[in-house]
Amino acid sequence: VRLDNLSHCLVWTETVVAKASDECRADVIELPRLGxxxxxxxxxxxxxxxxxxxxxLFLSTQACPSxxxxxxxxxxxxxxxxxxxELFVLVSAAARPSRPDIEWPSPGLSRAPLPSMHFPSDIVLEHGNRIWVANIREAKHYVYPVHISRSALFMPTLASALYLLVLRFAMRKYDEVCEMVSSCQSDTVLSPEEQQLWDLLEHMSSDSHPDAHASRLKISLATLGSPL
Known part of the structure; x- marks a missing residue:
């Protein structure tokens, strides 16, 4: 399940079910944590x-490579x-993204760490973090309209832009980070939701990849003089 853990999804049917082996169809699906x-x-x-x-808007079954x-x-x-x-991307705002902890080989082992262990691009999505969710005052999800070319997303709010920026930085898509930095600017005080996203980005300051340094410089220049 992409949007939330299966334990927090409710599926209802109008089909009369007499026993556990009876087939039925899903008529209503509720995701309470996301509203x-x-x-x-x-x-x-x-x-x-x-x-x-x-x-x-309905769940799409289109197969679009782009x-x-x-x-x-x-x-x-x-x-x-x-x-x-027209297409839209629906994303859970309640899923807190982070990078997984890396278990390095013990010093006595001859096996050398794989190159992917130095700069892992996997992410972990934490559902149900109470502090994280409490700071999201409005809808617990983001909806990104897809450009007609189907190769880019529109970011309707600063929070949705920052969330996407964090995801791309965590997955080391540095070129995409630099491309979208201009969409992550604000001249007002950040909301709790926006602030925790910005703080999460700062937690990745230990990323020593050369492109990560370049991305941070790009972000610093783009947000110079703003509350970010």
């Missing part, structure tokens, strides 16, 4: 799960679509 509900609309040949909170490549930096994102064929 999301999807309702099925069944057609003659197919069914769609429409989102209650975002009118007209969008899939773009989602490599958003492993917990899902694609929404409307009747006009």
């Amino acid at each position: 999301l509900t999807f309702r099925a609309r069944h057609g003659a040949e197919s069914s769609r799960l429409y989102c209650d909170e975002h009118s007209g 969008t899939e490549r773009m989602l490599q930096a958003i492993p917990h994102g899902v694609i929404l679509e409307n009747d006009q064929g």
Whole structure:
């Protein structure tokens, strides 16, 4: 399950179920921690799960290579679509991203650490961190409209931009970090949600990759004179 842990997903059916082995269909899916509900609309040949909170948007089944490549930096994102064929990426804001701890080989072992261990690009998504979730005052999710070229995302809020920046930095997509820095500027005091995202970015200051240093310089220059 991409958006939340399965233990926090509620699936309802209108099918009469007499025993555990009976087949049924999912009519309503609720994600309480994210404030999301999807309702099925069944057609003659197919069914769609429409989102209650975002009118007209339903879970997309389109196979788009460009969008899939773009989602490599958003492993917990899902694609929404409307009747006009426009795409959107839905992401949980309640999932706190971080890099995994690396277990280095003991000094007495002859096995050398793999190159990927020096600069791992995996991320860990922590669901249910109470302090993290409490700082998100509005919706516990972000919706990013996909550009018509299906190769870029629009970031509607500063928080959504900072979240995407953190994800890309954590996954070492430094070129994408530098490209989107200009979207992460503010001339007002940061909200608790925005501040914790900015603080999380600072926690990655130990990244010693040369491109990470360049990315931090780019961020510093872009946010010079702002509350960030």
